[in-house]
Amino acid sequence: MRFNITDAVKHLIIINVVMFIGTITLGNGHLFDTLFTMYFPTNDLFKPWQVITHMFMHGGPAHIFFNMFALWMFGTPVEQRLGTKKFLFIYFSAGFGALLFQLGYYYYDYFSAMQVVSELGMNSELLHKIMNIDALDGEYIRGEILHQKMIPFLNEYNFTNNINDNQFKALFDLNIVNRSAMVGASGCIMGILAAFGMMNPNAKLMLIFLPIPIKAKYFIPGLILLDIISALTGQSFFSPSNTAYMAHVGGAVIGFIIMYFWKKNDMNKYRWN
Structure with missing residues (x-):
């Protein structure tokens, strides 16, 4: 079998x-990373440049291997x-679409939380410092660490309101x-995968962990x-729990939309006026 790229x-x-x-x-x-x-x-x-550079960053060997394998196979x-x-x-449009979908998902949580925090009357500088506290314990942010590191800032700004x-x-x-941080070409690749599926709807695909061939139009x-x-739900199926799932969705949606209009315009050339 000849290797094509x-x-x-x-x-x-x-x-x-x-x-x-x-x-x-x-x-x-x-x-x-920084x-x-x-x-x-x-x-x-x-x-500002991170909106592009994050598409070329990866979190580990497995992350880059599977993304580059998919890029070669479908790209x-x-x-x-x-x-x-x-x-x-398609590749970069899907990448930007993935970013917008994921940021939109994050901004929904951000504004929801801000509505509650606004009740505290906390000034913007104090809030900014609390938001940038490093409360990581391994891979997870811990509430008890955040609480401990908040106290010096609350004292510094003489913040005495009770926080429920x-x-x-x-x-x-x-x-x-x-x-939150985003890395990886997954959104771009999902756009390419969607384009591949639009061009080859009956091609049979399968997951490594689920070796059952399924047509692309269903897969x-x-x-x-x-x-x-x-x-x-926060329930992970085949990806790590810290995956930016909405980025995958955004990339695939943009790839599908682009291919849909390209195919539609291509067919219009052969219609009677």
Whole structure:
């Protein structure tokens, strides 16, 4: 079997691999994360260029391996069929769509929590410091750590209002949203996967962990549905629990919309006026 890879796919894989090597080797493994990961816009680490650079960042060997494998497997036939320019248009449009969907999901939690926190009458500087507290214990943010680290800030600003359980939960939620981070090409690849499915609806696909061949026209909507359920319930099926599920949904939706209009316009050329 001959190994085929198209130019854009090859160069995207190279860029992703180079970025991953930089991530794990430079600045004690933190420099690239600090500069190129996509942070929530209220976070002190947020930079405008992160809206692009996060698409080339990955969280670990398994993350980049499966993403690059999928990029090669589905990206190559899509680029061969559409050409490099259209392929890259879908790829990056899906990446931006993924970002907007995930940020929209985060902003819903952000504004919901802000409505509760506003009852405290806390000034913006104090709130900003609380939102940027590092309360991580391993991979999880802990409420007790946040509470302990809040106290010096509350004293510094002479904040004496009582914070009830509901208000503390809102502060905790704000901290989680503010410190959320996005990395990976998954949103881009979901857009390419959707395009592949539109072009090859009867192609049989399967998951590594579920080796049952399913036609693309059922397989891809099924994956999107699982991502939506995971985002709403927190229940992970085939991905790590910290996966940005709505980014997957956003990438797939944008890929589908673009291909839908391209196919529709292509068919219009053959209709009688």
